[in-house]
Amino acid sequence: MCFGNHIYTNKNILLVTQHRKEKAIGPLFENELGAKITVSQTIDTDQFGTFTKIKKRKKSQRITAKNKAKLGIKKYNYDIALASEGSFFKHPLTGLAWNVELVCLIDRKRKIEIYGIYESADTNADSGYIFDQAGLEKFIEKSGFPSHHIIMRPDHSKYKKNIHYVNREELLLPSFEYCLNQSRKKRVFIETDMRAHANPTRMKNIQKATEKLIEKIHCQCPQCHMIGYSLIEKVKGLQCGSCGQASELILKYIYKCQHCGYVEEKIYPEGRYAPMMYCYHCNP
Ligand SMILES: [Zn+2]
Numbered sequence: 001m002c003f004g005n006h007i008y009t010n011k012n013i014l015l016v017t018q019h020r021k022e023k024a025i026g027p028l029f030e031n032e033l034g035a036k037i038t039v040s041q042t043i044d045t046d047q048f049g050t051f052t053k054i055k056k057r058k059k060s061q062r063i064t065a066k067n068k069a070k071l072g073i074k075k076y077n078y079d080i081a082l083a084s085e086g087s088f089f090k091h092p093l094t095g096l097a098w099n100v101e102l103v104c105l106i107d108r109k110r111k112i113e114i115y116g117i118y119e120s121a122d123t124n125a126d127s128g129y130i131f132d133q134a135g136l137e138k139f140i141e142k143s144g145f146p147s148h149h150i151i152m153r154p155d156h157s158k159y160k161k162n163i164h165y166v167n168r169e170e171l172l173l174p175s176f177e178y179c180l181n182q183s184r185k186k187r188v189f190i191e192t193d194m195r196a197h198a199n200p201t202r203m204k205n206i207q208k209a210t211e212k213l214i215e216k217i218h219c220q221c222p223q224c225h226m227i228g229y230s231l232i233e234k235v236k237g238l239q240c241g242s243c244g245q246a247s248e249l250i251l252k253y254i255y256k257c258q259h260c261g262y263v264e265e266k267i268y269p270e271g272r273y274a275p276m277m278y279c280y281h282c283n284p
């Protein structure tokens, strides 16, 4: 499907964001789909949860993004809306900081929702306690400050007053000293600011998730031609090349259309047989 005759060409799409995500999402939608992006100015997206624990996110990442977009549709009476949601955690296998970015498109008239997801170890996500200027400098060095902002507060991560969002060199020391003075335990909780506008690395990952979303928008159902036709499941159980039993490798991909329900299976998408090392029987 090429630019010029796409269903979103010249369509108005609302982007729900308070943190300048239009910088990552807007140009891709405008250049690749010819859509017109309008940014919602008045929806408080922090009500869905914040990284600073001021407001805890209650729903999953996917549901939260979807709810933001749906609120935009309702409030501004748009047919199509975009929203995004990120998460940061330690990767269960590597223990390294990990970022999952998700951008979702809701199309009310077509009754479809499409998600672009991008995962990366490329993040500065970090937090800890500091007690003196040397600790501050050490943290700052690996955080990427000042292009990447930081946050400081007295005592601990759940302290809800005196939160200092630091975006400039000259605010660094005064903020640290203020938080230290306010602290009962004589320590400061410091963290990287993960809000999109305060974190260019995260912004780049949001852009990658947007590219994934656009790939899915380009993908049409072979039966009804609705957009957003996509992989919904990877089924394990590829036959072992040695003993013939089912292994933990992928046997087939399942694609499904949200609109007409058409289902397609692509068998052996990653090869015909599994090497012995992936077999429960040959390599228990
Ligand atoms: Zn279909």
Ligand SMILES: [Zn+2]
Pocket: 240, 241, 242, 243, 244, 245, 276, 279, 280, 281, 282, 283
């Ligand atoms: Zn085997």
